[in-house]
Amino acid sequence: MKGIIFDFNGTMFMDSDLHEAAWLxxxxxxxxxxxxxxxxxxxxxxxxxxxxxxxxxxxxxxxxEVQKLSDEKEANYRDSVLASADHKEFTAGLREVLDYLKAEKIPMTIASASPKINMDFYFDYLNLGEWFDYEKMVCHTGSFPGKPAPDIFLIAAEKIGVEPENCIVIEDSYSGLQAARNAKIGTIIAIDPEKKNRAVFEAEDLAPDGVIEDFTSFISDYL
Known part of the structure; x- marks a missing residue:
């Protein structure tokens, strides 16, 4: 492994419940x-x-109309993040992983289906700039097909200067894992904190390198 690409929502930040509520x-x-x-x-x-x-x-x-509705949903979602006492920190163990990767100078970035306005919010809210180069972050701009197309991970790998087969991707979503497979990522890890989707991921071979619940043993297991 020479580089690592993180999905954000539901991977680095356990906010799937808030997104689901905003969409519903x-x-x-x-x-x-x-x-x-x-x-x-x-x-x-x-x-x-x-x-x-x-x-x-x-x-x-x-x-x-899409932009207007998207803005409404994301504003509602961001307000819910700020109002929630349970959404103030990274996924368990992740901060230590990020510090380790930074100290070891391992290339890393974020590849998220979120719109840029949300990624700007996350960079401020969680101080992502302490570990990530904003210019190497990849988010949804409408300029390339979304997951499950491979484009987002191919772009992310190129931005950190690592071939896809030498990258780790950590993803929580069905579409994101498909995208990582389609991009021929070398190591694909699913994160499933509530053990809701493990059976689906394993049945469709979407997480060939394992399913984790958080990052507490990630360094010893994968780095």
Whole structure:
């Protein structure tokens, strides 16, 4: 392993519950469609906002309508983060991993389906600049296909100067793990803190190098 790429939401920061709540609120407000647990696994987490909105609200949404609805959802989500006493810190063990990677000068970055406005928020809220080069972070800009396409991880690997086969990717989402596989990432690790999705990940061979619950033993197990 020569480089490491982190997904953010549900991986570095355990906020899946807040995203799900924000999506459920928005979709209930603007659509009669129901969101199932399978939808949340396969059609929400890891997907870009434009894909989610057109899937659950209307395929006919204009780009302007998508942007307006996306802004509404993300503002609601960010407010919920700030209001939550349980969402103030990284996933357990991650801070120690980041310090280790920084000390060892191992190339690393973030590859997230989040829009730039959220990544800007995270860089401020969690002081991500202490470990990550903002210019090497990859987020959703609409300039490349979202997960499960491989583009986001190929771009991230290029930004840190490491071939995909020499990278580790840590992902929590079904679509993100598919994207890592499609990018031919060398080491693919799923994170599943509540043990909800392990059976699916293992059945479809989406986490060939293991499933973790947090980062508390990550250094000894993978680095």
């Amino acid at each position: 609120h928005l979709i209930k407000k603007y659509s009669s469609k129901k969101m199932t647990e399978e939808d949340i696994l396969k059609n929400v987490h890891g997907k870009t906002n434009d894909v989610i909105l057109r899937n659950f609200i209307s395929q006919a949404l204009s780009d302007e």
